[in-house]
Amino acid sequence: MDDISTGALFSLLILLLIISGYFSGSETGMMSLNRYKLRHLANQGHRGAKRVEKLLARPDRLIGLILIGNNLVNILASAIATIIGMRLYGDLGVAIATGALTLVVLVFSEVTPKTLATIYPERVSYLSSIVLNVLMKVLYPLVWFVNGITNGFLLLLGLKVDNMNSSKLNSAELRTIVDEAGGLIPRRHQDMLLSILDLENVTVEDLMVPRSDIAAININDDWKSITRQLIHSAHGRIVLYRDTIDEVVGMLRVREAYRLMMEKNEFSKANLLRAADEVYFIPEATPLNTQLLKFQRNKERIGLIVDEYGDIQGLITLEDILEEIVGEFTTSIAPTLAEEVTSQADGSLLIEGSANIRDLNKSLNWSLPTDGPRTLNGLILEQLEDIPDNQLSLEVAGHQMVIMDVSDNMIKLVKILPATLKQTG
Incomplete structure (x- = not known):
């Protein structure tokens, strides 16, 4: 080193700092990449993306290569800076060189290149991958040796390095x-x-039409009553049962009933039963994603939900599940949430007791408990454990509620007070 001029040492030091900055920026750029965008570009044939994806297939080797290069460069830069400092300032130059080099490395070889690489990870990574690919081939034995020691140490700590590049998302x-x-x-x-x-995370019970609201006809009723129910039906299919809905005998398409009405001597109870489809039963607690696949596999569009004893709990259709995904797109006689919730001038809300809790949470961004009753009426009754009186006030999940109307052993209307109001009762 004594034969090398101070000017040449300065030039070499600057070159080493640039190389250090390259390694620092490359590491940050590679680790900042959007892996899914990278995979898409690689599948489209982007050369730079292919090179980077190949390097990231083994991130331990990539990091090992970058750190080997960066540390070698920084150690050499430190030695040269010390020589320059001693030439210029004697023994005091060691301290001056250490402080100055630390500041320069921090600003120009660490923070600046890493910031740029964070802002433009694709540009930095695609360009740096050209050099890194070459260095990986040249320094592979050293990289392999260092990684072997590192991975062995991790195994001693009980850490597995398998599937380290797993990019699966939950x-x-x-x-x-x-x-x-x-x-x-x-x-x-x-x-x-x-x-x-x-x-x-949602089961068929969350969307089902409750047992009490199922459109059904008792086939043992008198013929005039059956005819009247068919003519005034607002549904495309009606459940047929004998005396109790748990004794289901079929699922009748109303259009089939109309066809029988048009044909002379064909409209009878026997022919209605023959025209009815076989009932498709669904176990309670079936997740919606599972039921959607079952509807598709079994070519079904509607099913009755049963509990462990075989009793009917409710009804669900394919359209109900699709509407859970895309929103309402069919005409229904059932009230919508907009019809069940009314805003008041004071900021409070009037909500019908039959409103579905999940719909309220979804629409109003609330967190009412959904692991029990399905309706607001059921939720309040469960908490009170009694049929309440009108104007009774209570708090549920942080919401101050006032029961406005109770009839037929059901809460018909509830007032939700705004957060700024206080109500006692």
């Missing part, structure tokens, strides 16, 4: 990605995607 992570898509995905499409992810 539903919660995928939900976060969809939520943060912003303008890349229209809000309507985001809601649909999130609803699909929610299907596995």
Whole structure:
């Protein structure tokens, strides 16, 4: 080193700092890449993306290569800076060189290149991958040796290095990605995607038409009553049963009943039973995603939900599940949430007791418990454990509620007070 001029040492030091910055920026750029965008570009034939994806297939080797290069360069730069400092300032130059080099490395070889690589990870990674590929081949024995020691040490600590590059997402992570898509995905499409992810957490019981609301005809009723119910039916299919709905005998398409009405001497109870389809039963607690596949596999569109004893609990259709994904698109006689919730001038809400809790949570961004009753009426009754009187006040999940109307042993109307109001009762 004594034969090398101070100017040459300065030039070499600057070159080493640039190389150090290259290694620092390359590491940050590689680790900041969007792996899914990278995979898409690689599948499209992008050369840079293919090179980077190959390097990231073994991140331990990539990091080992970058750190070997970076540490060798920084150690050499430190030695040269010390020589320059001693030439210029004697023994004091060691301290001056250490302080000055630390500042220069921090600013120009660490923070600046890493910041640029974070902002432009694709540009940095695609260009740096050319050099890194060459260095990987040249320094592979050293990289392999260092990684062998490192991985062995990790194994001693009980840490496995297998599948270190696993990029599988769980539903919660995928939900976060969809939520943060912003303008890349229209809000309507985001809601649909999130609803699909929610299907596995929702059961058929959450969407079913309750047993008491199922459109059904007792085939043992007098003929005039049956005819009247068929003519005034607002549904496309009607459940046929004998005396009790648990004794289901078929699922009748109303249009088939109309066809029989048009044919002379064909409209009879016997022919209605022959025209009815076989009932499709669904076990309670079946997740919606599972039931959607079952509807598709069995070519069914409607089913009756039964409990462990075989008793009818409710009814669900394919359209109910599809509407859970895309929103309402059919005409229904059942009231919508907009019809069940009325805003008041003071900021409070009047909500019918029959309103579905899940719909309220979804629409109003609430967190009412959904692991029990399905309706607001059921939730309040469960908490009170009694049939309440009008104007009774209570708090449920942080919401101050006032029971406004009770009839037929059911809570018909509830007032939800705004957070700024206080109510006692």
